[in-house]
């Protein structure tokens with residue numbers, strides 16, 4: 001009898017722990033260490049597929065908009081703002097009690113042409129561009145004042161060689177466009193955190209360029225809280241050493257680190273960057289997993305995920321957020337980049353919205369980790 005009662009209790013305890021394990025999310029496991037976020041599309045905000053919206057609400061503690069806050073969608077014509085999507089996006093995060101990041105204020109891509117030219121199509125003067133930046137930033141940051149945790153103020157201003165990208169902003173205003181953007185954003189919402197965001201931050205020359213920028217911004221009295229390392233990764237690159245070295249450099253420069261757009265492509269790549277204008281021709285050899293990923297390859301991807309996640313945990317004193325760029329393999333931007341029409345498997349939910357087994361291992365890893373915070 002006694003034995004029966006004990007074994008019943010043991011069974012209940014086991015079931016409860018299995019249930020708790022099944023319920024636990026990466027957001028739970030990383031609580032107190034860093035936020036765990038996801039980029040969301042408007043279809044997801046609008047609940048087009050309730051499974052997706054439900055998973056976003058349940059599994060993540062932070063969100064960032066995949067597109068709706070960028071200059072093109074939000075101010076397609078001068079002084080004509082389109083707020084509907086961004087309003088819904090911010091309300092969605094508030095409803096789910098998630099930290100909401102604004103992405104992004106100033107970027108050379110997804111920006112309407114009017115921003116840089118006058119009626120005759122010629123480049124505007126530095127004064128006019130600066131004023132357009134000010135108005136744009138004041139309007140967007142001002143509208144959501146107090147509701148956005150932090151902004152990606154400037155996105156992708158560097159080339160991989162550490163030189164400034166020769167964007168229209170740079171051509172017309174020189175590198176000072178970055179300083180102006182940070183100043184305007186801070187004036188518009190003094191309590192919002194402000195970030196510089198880029199891809200391939202692990203590339204030494206680029207990292208050094210960004211560190212130089214951080215120092216200059218700080219020296220001129222600008223607020224900069226963190227550098228966003230997009231972390232669009234591949235199976236082999238960047239190396240774990242390169243990731244860690246970039247963290248050390250940023251930490252020494254006195255800024256925090258955000259992993260802003262994490263994904264690990266499982267496909268062969270002709271290109272290591274995230275410059276959306278780079279596209280390459282399709283071939284079957286470059287799209288090897290149309291019918292599924294062989295277990296041996298999946299295991300390598302899992303290990304890579306765990307190795308990289310381990311570094312994020314190791315630096316949790318300065319890493320404030322880890323955000324995945326997209327919920328599921330079905331919707332990842334990598335199905336169309338840098339080669340259109342492929343089938344990639346770079347994030348944590350598969351095409352049937354099943355959470356990948358590696359997430360349980362990550363949860364275990366995070367739960368065991370003693371935080372440095």
Ligand code: G3I
Pocket residue numbers: 066067109110155199230261274276333
């Ligand atoms: O909204 C239009 C729609 O009206 C039109 O019919 C359709 C036709 O192609 O295009 C739609 O716009 C697309 C937009 O996503 C919204 O879906 C653009 O063509 C497409 O280029 C755009 O891609 C986005 C890309 O940024 C643009 O640079 C991706 O979804 C988005 O994931 C990606 O995100 C960037 C980060 O912001 C910055 N870091 C790199 C990252 C990946 O490229």
